[in-house]
Amino acid sequence: MLTAKQHELIRFIQQRLEDTGISPSFEEMKEALDLKSKSGVHRLISALEERGFIRRLPNRARALEVVKLPEDAVTGASSSAPKMPAANDAVIAARAAKAVAPDPANDVIDVPLHGRIAAGAPIEAIEGQTSMPVPAALLGPGDHYALEVSGDSMVEAGIFDGDFALVRRTDTARDGEIVVALVDNEEATLKYLRREDGYIRLDPANGAYEPQVYESRRVQVQGKLAGLLRRYH
Structure with missing residues (x-):
């Protein structure tokens, strides 16, 4: 209906x-x-x-x-x-x-921008809200928000400090997906998700960092990575 x-x-x-x-x-x-x-x-x-x-x-x-x-x-x-x-x-x-060729990709969506997120050690919970324009072609179905990436632990996945992660809001994810994970309801981080024997392992994509392992009850998935925006200076 x-x-x-x-x-x-x-x-x-x-x-x-x-x-x-x-x-x-x-x-x-x-x-x-x-x-x-x-x-x-x-x-x-x-x-x-x-x-x-x-x-x-x-x-x-x-x-x-x-x-x-x-x-x-x-x-x-x-x-x-x-x-x-x-x-x-x-x-x-x-x-x-x-059908003729479509117009250039100039349709944009105002996506909520929820502060910064760590691609290193967890740093801060998601808080505050402004918005940023995002090309509609980058977004699939679902509700999305954006986070500014801080740190270099996901560089081998092509995610760099200062990038904007476009996140599809969800509280579930499969093993191997890049997620926004909220730890102890206080610290947010962007990592690969792995589950093993009642624990959650948050894996970086940088050999200089170690995986973070927590009891499952301590980790809440807040979204899955849907895309990236990058500023060039």
Whole structure:
């Protein structure tokens, strides 16, 4: 069951694809749905993607496909609204054939920036909040936040001091994934996660550092690494 805004958004995307063959920009979707920010659009798109209604084409900033429509997409609409045919594989293929090249990746999302995180010894809990613009193409489905990396313990994974880690918010992760781990509800760190015999091992990606081992109850996963932003001076 979709929310009213999710229903409205998928119908808007479908109509734009029917009219032009190109999915709308985040700005156009924000204005069409009368939302206050593009982050609200991102959340709606992520929810529709997770439910299998839309699909994003990789490496293209404005490429959305409507995989299916909600059952009430026509019957629940007003009589003045244009009817929208169900999106099947043939329709999707036809749209892809007539679509022109997308605009440059200029859609951005305001992502909460929760201070700094250690890529070395744990240093501080996540606190404070501002926001930073992030290209929408870097973010997949889900709720995200950003953290500034401090330290060099993850350099062999390509994560350097001063980078901004883009984190998908979750409290679960598989072994071998890079996570934001909160230790003793006080200290946050970015490490590879490993589990062994009731303990959590937080592994660095730098031979100069030793793994950190804690009882499982002392470690809380707060997110998984989804991407990186780097400033060049």
